[in-house]
Amino acid sequence: MADTHSQSVAYVRESMVPQQPAPVSETGAIKWLRTNLFSNWFYSILTLAAIYVIYLLLSILIPWIAGGVWLASDIRECRAITGDGAGGCFAVLEDRIWQLLFGFSYPSEAYWRPTLALVLLFVAAAPVLFASLPRALLIVTALYPFTAYWLLWGGTILVPTFALVGVVAGYFAYRALVDRSFALGFFGGVIVAFVVWWLAGFVTPALSDVLALQAVQSRDMGGFMLNLILGVVCVSLSLPIGIVLALGRQSRLPIIKGICVVFIEFVRGVPLITLLFVANVVLAYFLPPGTNFDLILRVIIMITMFASAYIAEVIRGGLAALPRGQFEGAESLGLDYWQSMRLIILPQALKISIPGIVNVAVGLFKDTTLVSIISMFDLVGMIRGPILASTDWNGVYWELYGFAALLFFVVCYGISQYSQWLERQLATDHR
């Protein structure tokens, strides 16, 4: 190639150019406005239209809140005060707040108990949610279910204590037997726990006054408290069950795989409301007559089954997304199945599954309002039933449902924010 301009092609850079700051016109608020709101005439029109819509909404919302009535004994008094103004009738919230939060038959002198249980929930959840806290706090978490049961339902402290003793005894039996085989340890532990509970069944009725709180029946639970109980219990139960189902579905043993597939496909294929009706009505036919199987417990079982089937599929997606090399890497180091699952596979699969799991958890929490259909008085049940049906407050829809929406939004948005924070914490791959 003799005819290339060799004298102009040859080139050697003598000094490297250092990094320089961007020009001023590329930074700052003006630049942001220009690129994001007014980059061309079409976007400018859209921006102005959006501002007008926001103005319209606020012009309704602000007088509704600012001109709202907070003190009135019924809806007629409310209307009299606002006249034909646009103010909302928030007096209903002031009047019925305890019913909205705790239902209408939870003893009012015991309201401190669910409140304390809620505060303790945050303490108990903290070491699970935040890995930087000392691991010793997990003892609080382990004790929480028993404490919360005692606080909410009352009765003698012996019932949750024996429940705890059963679990601990079962655990020690498991530890003693697991070296011989996992199945022996597992079933041995379960049997020991049941024996303890069975024996405790003879003791507790005789000693029902020991450190007893006023007992509250399940049918007296209601309001937002009921939603929180169902949501917290079902989410925390369905996650481990979902993991087991997801692993079971990948099992090489056809029986285990079959059971998991049938369970997941069946439960996913049935509407939750059907399962709740089954819990409410049909289940009673299958139980021996005279057995008193708590309604909340039945509902918890159904919602947990429902959610765990969904979570299992979400986690299966996470497992499928892991490269095969991760399984092989774990295997080649001599880790056994449970070790490689617990240390290598699940931490990564769960991390991938976080958005899906949160999706299911948020959806499940909101679905707890469906129990209002089987005549349990949760937050929505309280609004639909006792409050809106009363002559005092018949017609106050926006204020009540707005309040319900606000409570649910706060919780769900909190879960969502936490999950995004967690994802950022766990991002170690820097892809």
Add this chain to the structure above:
Amino acid sequence: MTMTEEMAVDTSKMKVSDEVAIRIENMNKWYGSFHVLRDIDLTVYRGERIVICGPSGSGKSTLIRCINALEEHQKGTIEVDGTVLSSDLKQIDKIRSEVGMCFQHFNLFPHLTILENCTLAPIWVRKIPKKEAEETAMHFLRKVKIPEQADKYPGQLSGGQQQRVAIARSLCMKPRIMLFDEPTSALDPEMIKEVLDTMIELAEEGMTMLCVTHEMGFARQVANRVIFMADGQIVEQNEPEEFFKNPKSERTKQFLSQILGH
């Protein structure tokens, strides 16, 4: 393929003993109806450095993956360190903990730091106290020359560094045999050398090694035996000098001319 420049290899400690490390007899493997490995007979003595080469699809990776039971074989026997591979999970886990393995794509655990990657198996499989495991890990990380990366995550390291961590991770289990499955195939030329240097160092210390690789420079200088595979069979094996100078079979000549031709 990449020809690495002449490397100074200290052969003083490379000694092949007459103790058998791996004995494979009449081993066959099928994927479904596809016959991947056919009548493999191979005996590896302690201290041997064997390079396995061959065209893609010849079964060389499958062969070494069978040795630590990442793949199941259907016929014949594999005996590692005197233990015959069976479907007994306990025995498989025992063999895997004695046999180190490095993969083409490293297979480091991205959610754990480099140090945790190296201490995980010693702590959980060997039940070694955490402190001791960390000391061992740091020793091997120094050996592969990246102790300063111990607290980083795999995603922050270059490919060559990741592969060296993978080697260190295997070494932390104090294996008696090391398997390498195309350890440099996913690396940039600049990084291949640092990984090969690490492998050479390992060979100099007398480690029994089986490497599937196309690094013919490495084979020439480090291997005491080169195995050529094609169509699931061992076609030719010889000392590296003879293998490269006077390949016997047509298939080998063809392969070598392609791989060394340009």
